[in-house]
Amino acid sequence: AQKITQTQPGMFVQEKEAVTLDCTYDTSDPSYGLFWYKQPSSGEMIFLIYQGSYDQQNATEGRYSLNFQKARKSANLVISASQLGDSAMYFCAMREINNAGNMLTFGGGTRLMVKP
């Protein structure tokens, strides 16, 4: 069984500064995918960034980058130049593929609060 751990229940960051949200995972599957989602208070899950287990380079999407350290089983999200609109819950998730289909399992989440 896989497991996703986010050790920071809540974080503050000053507007325009960078922030790192931690995520560690545990799986015995050689092929897996790691996702980060943002969930504002409205409830929708917004996809931010993806990293495949075989990807050689760290993923980047605009202000978001993923610091993927495979040997340490960590996939930290880095948000550069924080904006007030970045205040939300952030979830790390891992996709497992088995004969039954795809399964996406989430970590406990980190609530990010951006201060003006």
Next chain:
Amino acid sequence: DTEVTQTPKHLVMGMTNKKSLKCEQHMGHRAMYWYKQKAKKPPELMFVYSYEKLSINESVPSRFSPECPNSSLLNLHLHALQPEDSALYLCASSQVGTGSYYGYTFGSGTRLTVV
């Protein structure tokens, strides 16, 4: 069309009521999912449909009954719910396969309150 549409957005129901949640996508995705999310908790997988067949049921009580009438539509039928079933219910869809990337698209959810 790159959206997953969920209706209704809000639902209040009594414990003796029967209601249904609806989820629709037109992205050609052949896997669809129901997740339940309690306040301040991560989403928890309930059901997975792959090619319109139920492939995963995460030991969900029978008062929740999923249905996938076609490749674009996913329903969740609710009957005799308990107050502790109050939560945000999220629908998602994705392609099926073992490729390097098959992203999930989530709907905006249905906020269910059982009274």
